[in-house]
Amino acid sequence: MGKNKKFVEAITSMSEDFAKWYTDIVKKAELTDYSSVKGCMIIRPYGYAIWENIQKELDSRFKATGHENVYMPLFIPESLLQKEKDHVEGFAPEVAWVTHGGAEELTEKLCVRPTSETLFCEHYAKIVQSYNDLPKLYNQWCSVVRWEKTTRPFLRTTEFLWQEGHTAHATAEEAHEETIKMLNVYADFCEEILAIPVIRGQKTEKEKFAGAKSTYTIESLMHDGKALQSGTSHNFGDNFAKAFEIQYTDKNSKLQYVHQTSWGVTTRLIGAIIMVHGDDSGLVLPPKVAPTQVVIVPIAQHKEGVLDKARELKDRISKVASVKLDDSDKMPGWKFNEYEMKGIPVRLEIGPKDMENNQVVLVRRDNREKIVVSIDELENKIVELLDDIQNSLFEKAKAYRDEKTYSTTTIEEFKEIAENKPGFIKAMWCGDRACEEKVKEVAGATSRCIPFEQENLSDKCICCGKEANHLVYWGKAY
Amino acid sequence: MGKNKKFVEAITSMSEDFAKWYTDIVKKAELTDYSSVKGCMIIRPYGYAIWENIQKELDSRFKATGHENVYMPLFIPESLLQKEKDHVEGFAPEVAWVTHGGAEELTEKLCVRPTSETLFCEHYAKIVQSYNDLPKLYNQWCSVVRWEKTTRPFLRTTEFLWQEGHTAHATAEEAHEETIKMLNVYADFCEEILAIPVIRGQKTEKEKFAGAKSTYTIESLMHDGKALQSGTSHNFGDNFAKAFEIQYTDKNSKLQYVHQTSWGVTTRLIGAIIMVHGDDSGLVLPPKVAPTQVVIVPIAQHKEGVLDKARELKDRISKVASVKLDDSDKMPGWKFNEYEMKGIPVRLEIGPKDMENNQVVLVRRDNREKIVVSIDELENKIVELLDDIQNSLFEKAKAYRDEKTYSTTTIEEFKEIAENKPGFIKAMWCGDRACEEKVKEVAGATSRCIPFEQENLSDKCICCGKEANHLVYWGKAY
Numbered sequence A, B: 001m002g003k004n005k006k007f008v009e010a011i012t013s014m015s016e017d018f019a020k021w022y023t024d025i026v027k028k029a030e031l032t033d034y035s036s037v038k039g040c041m042i043i044r045p046y047g048y049a050i051w052e053n054i055q056k057e058l059d060s061r062f063k064a065t066g067h068e069n070v071y072m073p074l075f076i077p078e079s080l081l082q083k084e085k086d087h088v089e090g091f092a093p094e095v096a097w098v099t100h101g102g103a104e105e106l107t108e109k110l111c112v113r114p115t116s117e118t119l120f121c122e123h124y125a126k127i128v129q130s131y132n133d134l135p136k137l138y139n140q141w142c143s144v145v146r147w148e149k150t151t152r153p154f155l156r157t158t159e160f161l162w163q164e165g166h167t168a169h170a171t172a173e174e175a176h177e178e179t180i181k182m183l184n185v186y187a188d189f190c191e192e193i194l195a196i197p198v199i200r201g202q203k204t205e206k207e208k209f210a211g212a213k214s215t216y217t218i219e220s221l222m223h224d225g226k227a228l229q230s231g232t233s234h235n236f237g238d239n240f241a242k243a244f245e246i247q248y249t250d251k252n253s254k255l256q257y258v259h260q261t262s263w264g265v266t267t268r269l270i271g272a273i274i275m276v277h278g279d280d281s282g283l284v285l286p287p288k289v290a291p292t293q294v295v296i297v298p299i300a301q302h303k304e305g306v307l308d309k310a311r312e313l314k315d316r317i318s319k320v321a322s323v324k325l326d327d328s329d330k331m332p333g334w335k336f337n338e339y340e341m342k343g344i345p346v347r348l349e350i351g352p353k354d355m356e357n358n359q360v361v362l363v364r365r366d367n368r369e370k371i372v373v374s375i376d377e378l379e380n381k382i383v384e385l386l387d388d389i390q391n392s393l394f395e396k397a398k399a400y401r402d403e404k405t406y407s408t409t410t411i412e413e414f415k416e417i418a419e420n421k422p423g424f425i426k427a428m429w430c431g432d433r434a435c436e437e438k439v440k441e442v443a444g445a446t447s448r449c450i451p452f453e454q455e456n457l458s459d460k461c462i463c464c465g466k467e468a469n470h471l472v473y474w475g476k477a478y
Helices: A018-028 A045-064 A085-094 A117-127 A172-192 A239-244 A268-277 A306-317 A332-341 A352-356 A375-403 A411-420 A433-443 B018-028 B045-064 B085-094 B117-127 B172-192 B239-244 B268-277 B306-317 B332-341 B352-356 B375-403 B411-420 B433-443
Strands: A032-034 A041-043 A075-077 A096-101 A104-112 A136-145 A159-169 A199-202 A214-221 A227-237 A247-249 A255-257 A259-266 A294-298 A323-325 A346-350 A359-364 A370-374 A405-407 A424-429 A446-451 A470-475 B032-034 B041-043 B075-077 B096-101 B104-112 B136-145 B159-169 B199-202 B214-221 B227-237 B247-249 B255-257 B259-266 B294-298 B323-325 B346-350 B359-364 B370-374 B405-407 B424-429 B446-451 B470-475
Touching: A018 A032, A018 A268, A032 B117, A041 A045, A045 A136, A045 A159, A045 A172, A045 A268, A085 A239, A117 A136, A117 A159, A117 A239, A117 A259, A117 B032, A159 A172, A172 A199, A172 A214, A172 A227, A172 A259, A214 A268, A214 A375, A214 A446, A214 A470, A227 A239, A227 A268, A239 A259, A259 A268, A268 A375, A294 A306, A294 A332, A306 A323, A306 A346, A306 A352, A306 A375, A332 A346, A346 A352, A346 A375, A352 A359, A359 A375, A370 A375, A375 A405, A411 A424, A411 A433, A424 A446, A433 A446, B018 B032, B018 B268, B041 B045, B045 B136, B045 B159, B045 B172, B045 B268, B085 B239, B117 B136, B117 B159, B117 B239, B117 B259, B159 B172, B172 B199, B172 B214, B172 B227, B172 B259, B214 B268, B214 B375, B214 B446, B214 B470, B227 B239, B227 B268, B239 B259, B259 B268, B268 B375, B294 B306, B294 B332, B306 B323, B306 B346, B306 B352, B306 B375, B332 B346, B346 B352, B346 B375, B352 B359, B359 B375, B370 B375, B375 B405, B411 B424, B411 B433, B424 B446, B433 B446
Parallel strands: A294 A323, A294 A346, A405 A424, B294 B323, B294 B346, B405 B424
Antiparallel strands: A032 A041, A075 A104, A096 A104, A096 B096, A136 A159, A159 A259, A199 A214, A199 A446, A214 A227, A227 A259, A247 A255, A346 A359, A359 A370, A424 A470, A446 A470, B032 B041, B075 B104, B096 B104, B136 B159, B159 B259, B199 B214, B199 B446, B214 B227, B227 B259, B247 B255, B346 B359, B359 B370, B424 B470, B446 B470
């Protein structure tokens, strides 16, 4: 490692090697670092600041919909994990086991939570007695561990940060409503804050969560045409309630099982931001999630008055946006590269000539447009510009996603698209798991979801030709 | 467990059984619940809301002093933990070991982090090269695990939540300054926000952190006269830098070791709030950390206009304080007990007679004073009252702490105080570990700290009679 590590080298281009382009950005934008534990990442200050913005925005949306935060233990005793049959089958193969505390061997081994349904259920069984105690609308922010063989920063890591909502309701209807409500909270958040368009829909039986009655998902499309499951919301019905005996007395003094949901998003969303908006110069951050929205780069800063002016502008802009002034002695060109790599939405250049003309130059990160604006109008222009960048990023991503979404009614064409045109494929499906598996086998695409917005492309299943029951989005996925 | 669990029963009185009084509050104020993993607690919504307020306030103070948040892995490989000799000796006996991932045995076992010095050091060794890279001022919010034999909610738990700051500096002076600066951030936070007076000082060699050059502490006094170590700040000097080879090139192109610090506070602070401010009716929360500052209890709420008025007042108060309206059909008396148990600083009562007189009744949680105020002045009175409660709690705690702080110059009197008068004991010490150990042996009190504010009670060590070098605060501690 050289002493000039701060020099921003060019990164691999997206078209040359997408995977390398991705890891180059993660590294050069200083989002993560590798640790000495395989598959566990260090989230560096810039990456963590993005996560903090995600947390802040989601947390306020959770609270606005009546949810409360709690903290459950990191460990789950083996016997507790085993209480719900499907759940343990889904998770046991990929958990980390604690077998010793200090020098002593534990009488029962503990797994490091891969998800916390079992802990919430055990707690709900204790604290829920009457219909007055319902609903319970809890959420927690924490890290979870799943022993993954192949890992990539943010997208798939042994340990990752997430939030997991866990709720208990009196009726099946309420649990269903909650499941859909939280999926929509995720979808709106992704579209409004991350500028990532998503498909909202239901997972097939094959793809649903271990122990769930039904799983809903938001699916987004990355720049390489691969899908990314970006958030899920599960309706458990009374599956877990029966396994954990979570019962309440209803208004007629009858014992009833509760109905439950869980829902989560993870640091994977940062991977989605990179792969939806990034380009060959690095990260491109939507203003609403950017830790720094405007960076001021003084030109000829040794000239009289330039730095003073830059500081004055910083103070003014700080009233309307998050702003950073780089007054280090590095060259402006170095700074341009650095902040392009970090995806800061707007660069403001101010030099002696600009000062003479009472103007500044604003440069958009997304399309590199240069805009000369009068210093008198600075705050308004910044607000307008950030707003415009946010909208443009969403529209651009949506246009790209739509362009890469194909429809077909024959399996031959499906295979041809899957092989040559990375993206979503819309095709009809009968509902049989056998057909779903066959499509994967012959075309390498998995069902992403049964979208809420159904269309009728044909009456026949793409695979077996029998009656079609659903339009399905298919694709190759992360 | 009965169906009427919501009925607030009286708790054990503090004078009768302090330990039971404490756990009664923790349970009845719904701060925590026990989990099926021994020593791990579930932090319930009300307890977690207090923690969120602590986090928010501390985090903004950390950021104001230039610190950035990061996230390090949950696991530490055994070989990494062993790199600094004193550190591993201090922590290895109390760590949880992960030995299996999925079905496979790991080639190297991993400990669940008891603290993250080793991870930060490994990262700093990679990212610090030149003096330009310094200082590194990082912090993380996470949970850590220490395999404790005896546990109590918040005070000592196998898993607990905390923040750990880890910094690297070019010089010994800067590291020392940082250590003291962060201790003062903690002290000011405890005094200004938690209304808990603290003694600032240095730990003796015997009591310092495993691997540190020096440890600084803030010590507070609980209502039972026991001390609670409430926050610590460690100066590592270059101990860890040498073990992990964290070196930078200085301005003269010479290789130098960095100097490091770490500092942390934990969910234990919630235990301190309970034991400093609580009374026989339950929790008493300082307004600045209370999730709800004002609770509105309507009187005769079935009477016309009462609930409408209560809602109107809620809207008005919400502009200046966090407020909750309890319009459930429970009896006002039940509500009074419930919110006293939860320590809500101010109760507002509004009924038909109050409405006639254009007034409300405000009741302080701390001293139960009832104040009748005109509705016209409501917002101002609430703000004043919250401010007054915050200050009164601090002054009351300080007076109590001072009253329970004893000075002595003879070991006989020391023993007599330690046996009969729970509190801090100020006494002189020569600086020898043997004397420190002897005092513990004969009087059961440990050195809490060598306070920054030194006094000269005598020229002789309380134990050996040789020349005294320090005034020390001694006490029995949690």
